Amino acid sequence: MDKPTLVPLLLISFDIDGTMTFGDPPGPVPVSFVHAAIDAGHVVGCASDRTRSAQLALWSEHGAAIQFAGHKHQLTALRERFPAAVRFIHVGDTHVDERYATAAGFEFWHVDGAAAFLAHDWLDFNHLGPGPRASDAQQDARH
Numbered sequence: 001m002d003k004p005t006l007v008p009l010l011l012i013s014f015d016i017d018g019t020m021t022f023g024d025p026p027g028p029v030p031v032s033f034v035h036a037a038i039d040a041g042h043v044v045g046c047a048s049d050r051t052r053s054a055q056l057a058l059w060s061e062h063g064a065a066i067q068f069a070g071h072k073h074q075l076t077a078l079r080e081r082f083p084a085a086v087r088f089i090h091v092g093d094t095h096v097d098e099r100y101a102t103a104a105g106f107e108f109w110h111v112d113g114a115a116a117f118l119a120h121d122w123l124d125f126n127h128l129g130p131g132p133r134a135s136d137a138q139q140d141a142r143h
C-alpha cells in the first residue's frame with residue numbers, strides 16, 4: 001500500500017523541448033525545479049513528443065527519478081493512476097501542450113510564466129496558488 005499522503009499532492013507533468021533547460025531547443029525550466037518537486041513528495045513526470053524510452057533516459061541522465069513518462073495524449077490516464085493528487089498540472093511551451101492538458105482536465109502552465117512562478121515558490125509547492133494562466137502567455141505560445 002502507498003504511504004499515506006500528509007500534504008496536498010500535486011501531479012506535475014513537464015514537457016521537455018522548449019520547456020526544460022536540457023531540451024532541444026532549451027527552455028527556461030531548470031532540472032532543479034523538478035528535483036525540488038520530487039523532494040517535496042509530489043508526483044512528477046514527463047509528457048513529451050519524444051519516445052518514452054528517450055524521455056526516461058534523458059531524465060535519468062539528469063538525476064531525476066520521475067514517476068511517469070509518456071506522450072501528451074496519455075495525460076488523461078494519469079488522473080486514474082494517481083487519484084490522490086489534488087491538482088494536475090502540465091508545464092509546456094506550445095498550443096499542443098495546452099490542447100492536451102485542457103482535454104485531460106489538467107491545468108496548463110505556459111513555460112514562460114511557470115519558470116518564474118516556480119522560481120518564486122519552489123520551496124513551498126504545497127502552497128502554490130493558481131498557476132500562470134495560459135492566456136497570460138498566449139502570445140508566447142504562438143511562437
Ligand SMILES: [Mg+2]
Pocket residue numbers: 015016017018019092093094
Ligand atoms: Mg515543447
